[in-house]
Structures are given as structure tokens and as C-alpha cells.
Amino acid sequence: MEVMTIGEVSAASGLPAKTIRYYEDIGLILPPRRDNGYRYYRAQELHKLRFLHRARSLGFTIDECRQLLSLYEDESRASSDVKALARQHLKEVEVKILELESMKSTLKTLINSCRGDHRPDCPIIDDLASV
Amino acid sequence: MEVMTIGEVSAASGLPAKTIRYYEDIGLILPPRRDNGYRYYRAQELHKLRFLHRARSLGFTIDECRQLLSLYEDESRASSDVKALARQHLKEVEVKILELESMKSTLKTLINSCRGDHRPDCPIIDDLASV
DNA sequence: AATAGGGCTTCCATTAACTGGAAGGTCAAG
DNA sequence: CTTGACCTTCCAGTTAATGGAAGCCCTATT
Numbered sequence: 001m002e003v004m005t006i007g008e009v010s011a012a013s014g015l016p017a018k019t020i021r022y023y024e025d026i027g028l029i030l031p032p033r034r035d036n037g038y039r040y041y042r043a044q045e046l047h048k049l050r051f052l053h054r055a056r057s058l059g060f061t062i063d064e065c066r067q068l069l070s071l072y073e074d075e076s077r078a079s080s081d082v083k084a085l086a087r088q089h090l091k092e093v094e095v096k097i098l099e100l101e102s103m104k105s106t107l108k109t110l111i112n113s114c115r116g117d118h119r120p121d122c123p124i125i126d127d128l129a130s131v
Numbered sequence: 132m133e134v135m136t137i138g139e140v141s142a143a144s145g146l147p148a149k150t151i152r153y154y155e156d157i158g159l160i161l162p163p164r165r166d167n168g169y170r171y172y173r174a175q176e177l178h179k180l181r182f183l184h185r186a187r188s189l190g191f192t193i194d195e196c197r198q199l200l201s202l203y204e205d206e207s208r209a210s211s212d213v214k215a216l217a218r219q220h221l222k223e224v225e226v227k228i229l230e231l232e233s234m235k236s237t238l239k240t241l242i243n244s245c246r247g248d249h250r251p252d253c254p255i256i257d258d259l260a261s262v
Numbered sequence: 263a264a265t266a267g268g269g270c271t272t273c274c275a276t277t278a279a280c281t282g283g284a285a286g287g288t289c290a291a292g
Numbered sequence: 293c294t295t296g297a298c299c300t301t302c303c304a305g306t307t308a309a310t311g312g313a314a315g316c317c318c319t320a321t322t
Contacts, residue, residue, distance in 0.1 A: 007269060017270090018310055026308085036317060038270060054230050059190035062308070071241060083242055090238040097231045099185050100224050107221040110202060111214055138298060148299090149281060157279085167288060169299060193279070 002042070006031075009041040013049035020049060028052065028066060058096065064089070133173070137162075140172040144180035151180060159183065159197060189227065195220070 001008070010017040023029045024039075029048055031039040041049070048069060055065045068089060074082050132139070141148040154160045155170075160179055162170040172180070179200060186196045199220060205213050 005270075016310080019308085021272095022309060036270085037272095038317080055234070056308090057190045058227055058230060058234075059188045086238055086242045090235065090242065093231050093235045093238060096189060097228060097235065099189060100228045100231065103186070103189075104221065104224045104228065107217055107224060111217045111221065136299075147281080150279085152301095153280060167299085168301095169288080187279090 004041045004046065006039050006041070009046055009049060012046055014053045015049055023049075023052065026062065028062070028069070064092075135172045135177065137170050137172070140177055140180060143177055145184045146180055154180075154183065157193065159193070159200070195223075 004012065006017045006020055010020060013020070015023075020029070024031065029045055029052070031041050031045050033039055051069070052065055055068060056062075060068070067085060071082060071086055071089075135143065137148045137151055141151060144151070146154075151160070155162065160176055160183070162172050162176050164170055182200070183196055186199060187193075191199070198216060202213060202217055202220075
């Protein structure tokens with residue numbers, strides 16, 4: 001599929017068409033238009049929309065998404081401030097992974113070992129919020 | 132610290148006091164009150180607030196947080212529907228981890244190997260949205 | 263050729279999850 | 293006994309969408 005309508009790119013990216021139009025309103029993804037006014041999307045835009053879908057669901061703000069997208073668009077990517085920004089986001093990602101690993105092990109414990117007991121004795125709630 | 136004021140629990144959980152009050156408005160965390168009307172928070176509430184802070188920053192909705200908290204409060208935690216819910220959230224967590232790992236490796240590539248090239252040739256943007 | 267449908271457009275209102283600010287009560291320190 | 297930090301409620305504003313109405317575009321049949 002060379003280019004897509006908003007409905008098609010919505011299906012392909014997982015983002016509602018409404019949201020995709022909203023991202024255009026705030027200047028995140030600016031697709032070209034047909035003569036009839038219809039938006040169309042190429043691989044380039046699809047990639048960004050997929051990225052936005054993922055990054056938003058992982059708790060990155062729109063502003064962080066804007067920064068991350070700009071990392072990939074920056075022509076002079078080797079410049080040290082761009083690299084610093086990337087490193088900062090890398091750290092943030094690593095923290096999120098650790099937190100999710102902690103939630104994962106808590107949920108696993110919950111599923112496997114905490115059968116039929118009565119709370120306040122259950123230690124899980126104490127793990128709940130500690131890295 | 133046996134019990135805390137909202138300011139103290141805000142510092143301890145990382146959530147703004149405003150947000151903590153908001154969570155009370157929507158029935159997530161209902162702290163007891165002093166005679167003078169001041170809220171106070173015990174370890175129990177602190178744990179939940181820390182959990183909320185983390186889960187929200189990882190992209191879980193308030194409603195998912197409510198479900199996750201209820202998992203820990205459910206007295207009959209062994210019941211199969213509670214377990215099913217926990218398993219469903221576990222899967223969600225695992226997907227998020229994979230997505231973050233993907234972002235992590237993309238950022239690492241960006242930082243290390245993509246020095247000074249000029250975009251459209253850079254392959255990173257293609258990796259950007261693929262698991 | 264007209265017309266029915268589904269998808270597209272814009273615009274305006276509403277929701278979810280906060281966030282800011284005003285107006286005033288409480289309390290420990292000086 | 294007042295000053296200042298922290299608490300209270302209430303109401304308004306922001307961010308990031310989401311819902312719905314009114315109308316245009318395109319294809320596909322009657």
C-alpha cells in the first residue's frame with residue numbers, strides 16, 4: 001500500500017482517526033492533502049503514528065513524544081545536545097522498564113502464591129510500590 | 132513516621148497534593164480525617180499512592196489502576212475472575228516491557244551508531260515503530 | 263442518471279485527569 | 293499574638309483526547 005487514507009492509517013497504526021486529526025491540530029503529524037481535501041499518509045507518517053501510539057501508551061507525554069520524534073528528524077543528529085536528549089530519554093525508558101519488571105513480579109506472585117489468604121497479612125501490598 | 136499530612140505523603144509518594152486530593156474526589160484513596168478536618172495518611176495509603184504514581188506514569192488509565200488496586204484489596208483473591216484479571220494485567224505489563232525494550236535499543240542505536248549521517252537514509256526511523 | 267452507503271471534511275461540545283488560584287481556617291515558632 | 297507555612301474547599305483552566313452534527317466525496321447499484 002503506497003499511500004493510505006486516514007481510515008486505513010488508523011487501522012494500521014491502532015490510533016483512532018479522531019486522534020490522528022488531533023495530532024495534526026497540534027502540529028505533530030502534518031500529512032499532505034489530495035485535490036479533494038482528503039489527507040493521505042505514507043510509510044513515513046505511518047511509522048510516526050505507530051510510534052506515537054506506543055509512546056503514549058507507555059506514559060510519555062505529548063511533549064516528550066515531540067522531542068523523541070525530533071530526535072529522528074534532526075539532520076545534525078550528532079550534535080551533543082541532541083545526543084544528551086537521547087541519553088536522557090534512554091534513562092527514562094530504563095527506569096520505566098525496571099518499574100514494569102517490579103509490577104510484573106508482583107502480579108506473578110499475586111497469581112501464583114497468594115491463593116485464598118486473607119488480607120492484611122498478605123505481604124504483596126507492601127511490595128506494590130517499592131522498586 | 133506513623134501517619135502523615137498530605138504534604139508529607141505528597142513528598143513521600145511523588146504525587147502533587149492536588150492530585151492526591153483529586154484521587155480522593157474520584158474515590159481512589161479515601162484517607163481518614165483529624166478533628167480539624169485535615170486528612171492524614173498511613174503506610175497503607177502511602178503504598179497505594181506510590182503505586183498510583185508509578186502505574187500512571189507507565190500509561191495505565193485511572194480505571195486500570197482502580198482494577199489493579201482492587202486486586203490487592205480483594206479478600207477472596209483466589210477466585211478465578213480475580214486471577215483472570217491479574218493475568219490480563221500481567222500480559223499488558225509484559226507487552227509494555229517489550230515495547231520499552233524496543234525503544235531502548237532504538238535509542239541506543241541512535242546514540243551510538245548514527246553519528247553525523249543525514250536522514251532519509253538513516254534506518255532508525257523504520258525501526259521506530261516495529262516491535 | 264440518480265441515489266444510497268460509507269468514508270471523508272470541519273466545527274463545536276464534552277470527557278478525563280489533572281493543575282492553578284482565590285479565600286479562608288489551623289498551628290507551631292518567635 | 294502575629295507571622296508564615298500548610299491545610300481546607302471551590303471554581304476555573306489545561307491537556308489530550310473523544311463524541312456528534314452537518315455536509316462533501318466516491319463507488320456501486322438500481
